[in-house]
Amino acid sequence: MSAAEKTVTDPLRQQQLVAQLKAFLPAYCVLWKPEETRPYECDGLSIYRQLPMIVVLPETEEHIVKVLKLCHAQRVPVVARGAGTGLSGGAMPMGNGVLLGLSKLNKILKLDPYSRTAVVQPGVRNLAISEAAAPYGLYYAPDPSSQIACTIGGNVAENSGGVHCLKYGLTGQNVLRLRMLTMAGEVLELGSEALDAPGLDLLSVFIGSEGMLGVATEVTVKLVPKPALARVIMASFDDVEVAGTAVAAIIAAGIIPAGLEMMDQAATQMVEPFAQAGYDLNAKAILLCESDGTPEEVADEITRMRKVLEDSGATRIQVSQSEQERLQFWAGRKNAFPAAGRISPDYYCMDGTIPRKRLGEMLKAIAALQIHYNLRCPNVFHAGDGNLHPLILFDANNPDSLRRAEEFGAHILELCVALGGTITGEHGVGIEKINQMCSQFAAAERELFFGIKRAFDPQGLLNPEKVIPTLHRCAEYGKMRVSGGKLPFSDLPRF
Numbered sequence: 001m002s003a004a005e006k007t008v009t010d011p012l013r014q015q016q017l018v019a020q021l022k023a024f025l026p027a028y029c030v031l032w033k034p035e036e037t038r039p040y041e042c043d044g045l046s047i048y049r050q051l052p053m054i055v056v057l058p059e060t061e062e063h064i065v066k067v068l069k070l071c072h073a074q075r076v077p078v079v080a081r082g083a084g085t086g087l088s089g090g091a092m093p094m095g096n097g098v099l100l101g102l103s104k105l106n107k108i109l110k111l112d113p114y115s116r117t118a119v120v121q122p123g124v125r126n127l128a129i130s131e132a133a134a135p136y137g138l139y140y141a142p143d144p145s146s147q148i149a150c151t152i153g154g155n156v157a158e159n160s161g162g163v164h165c166l167k168y169g170l171t172g173q174n175v176l177r178l179r180m181l182t183m184a185g186e187v188l189e190l191g192s193e194a195l196d197a198p199g200l201d202l203l204s205v206f207i208g209s210e211g212m213l214g215v216a217t218e219v220t221v222k223l224v225p226k227p228a229l230a231r232v233i234m235a236s237f238d239d240v241e242v243a244g245t246a247v248a249a250i251i252a253a254g255i256i257p258a259g260l261e262m263m264d265q266a267a268t269q270m271v272e273p274f275a276q277a278g279y280d281l282n283a284k285a286i287l288l289c290e291s292d293g294t295p296e297e298v299a300d301e302i303t304r305m306r307k308v309l310e311d312s313g314a315t316r317i318q319v320s321q322s323e324q325e326r327l328q329f330w331a332g333r334k335n336a337f338p339a340a341g342r343i344s345p346d347y348y349c350m351d352g353t354i355p356r357k358r359l360g361e362m363l364k365a366i367a368a369l370q371i372h373y374n375l376r377c378p379n380v381f382h383a384g385d386g387n388l389h390p391l392i393l394f395d396a397n398n399p400d401s402l403r404r405a406e407e408f409g410a411h412i413l414e415l416c417v418a419l420g421g422t423i424t425g426e427h428g429v430g431i432e433k434i435n436q437m438c439s440q441f442a443a444a445e446r447e448l449f450f451g452i453k454r455a456f457d458p459q460g461l462l463n464p465e466k467v468i469p470t471l472h473r474c475a476e477y478g479k480m481r482v483s484g485g486k487l488p489f490s491d492l493p494r495f
Helices: 011-022 034-040 061-073 126-136 152-158 202-206 240-252 265-275 295-311 323-334 336-343 356-373 399-418 443-456 471-477
Strands: 054-056 078-081 098-101 108-112 117-120 175-181 187-191 215-222 229-237 259-264 285-293 316-319 346-349 379-382 387-394
Touching: 011 054, 011 061, 034 054, 034 098, 061 078, 061 098, 061 175, 061 215, 078 152, 108 126, 117 126, 126 152, 152 215, 175 202, 187 202, 229 240, 229 295, 229 323, 240 259, 240 285, 240 295, 240 356, 259 265, 259 323, 265 323, 265 336, 265 379, 285 295, 285 323, 295 316, 323 336, 336 346, 336 387, 346 399, 356 379, 356 387, 356 399, 387 399, 443 471
Parallel strands: 054 098, 078 098
Antiparallel strands: 108 117, 117 215, 175 187, 175 215, 229 285, 229 316, 259 285, 259 379, 346 387, 379 387
8 A cells, every 4th residue: 555645635524624724814815726736746755746725824823723723623734844855755745624734933042142042933944943043162962964944933833953963862851841732722832941840841842743742933942062173084994794783883982073964885886976075995894984063072082083994994094184174074964865866766865764774784785685676776874873874875756666666675774674773863753754663663552642632632633643653554554354443453563
């Protein structure tokens, strides 16, 4: 079965809802004609598409409250959307629902250099926070590759990371407080500007919930001082498994680099003509290891990392000698995705995690799968936390190529689980990985997920049919029979 199952728009219901929305929203904030809604049919994962019934673009929190209350009363599904840079189909709309675009809520409401915090609306771009904080010598640490365009609301929904998340944490470690709206339009405040808040830790439940529990309208983020110095080591290896072992050795030595990224030969050969980063094209794998802090701290850490890399079998080591060269080294990694677009009509960016010590094993398995599925797959990794991003190259105009790409991706995710990892690191589950949720989690665990969902959204109207698979979906994925909503011989272990 396809991961995405399309819903149909009811024209009469559509027109009734448009009229009701225009009663309190400016006419230009309500889009319903196909030529107007087409840009919202998918997020960055364009394999799955669906025209929304209606798109609304609220300008204030009050607008959002009224939209949610109306949809709640009429049991209309709602999908929140930021910049649409997500890669799991998490912002794919419903054909019978409202797409809530938050791009107009794009103000930095407060920036306090003394407390090192910023209060922002969900439509603020990730990089815009760092740009606003730069005059004070501060920046916002999480840096997804899409940070020039992705928004804080989307970062909160997916618990986004980036190349520096190993040292500075994901979005969840950099958000202190948020203001959110439930599906019923109720205002809740989670967390606090203090280091802790009384009651249940609902902030960590909401961050990473992929728009299933509520809509964030205001986010308080931490700012951190810009380091006095940052340098990058670029290490080459003649074997991918040896490179994977080096990653584990760095962490085992008690070193937490600011960034620790890995690229295989296929990735460097793809990226170098595009970014001209100076990568070693003969290496089977390269590691990018960044150190930041005071000049003394950086000098000491670079020396220690260099020793570990040499002992681990690095064939070539380069250390950035200037800020320009450091940025040049990172440019290749940051531009891996657009570089893939130069050599293939389409690419499918996967996202999974495995234990660091098994990176080499996973790369060899992917190499074998490339032959099996007859598709190329360059690999880039957030190696420090075992988060891998295989880029499956295919042609979407060829149905068989698309089918093989989807099966290849599913196979990689199943391998992640088998190697002791998880099916997602930072891209979320969305539509893309909902079937593999059946492999990773048992029925009791999935029911617990649904219980949390019901606590926030009893009617199941927020971003429905995503993230948490139903029993029927898992049964169909596992080729099992369900009768009357129940599995026969349910006591037998499955998956």
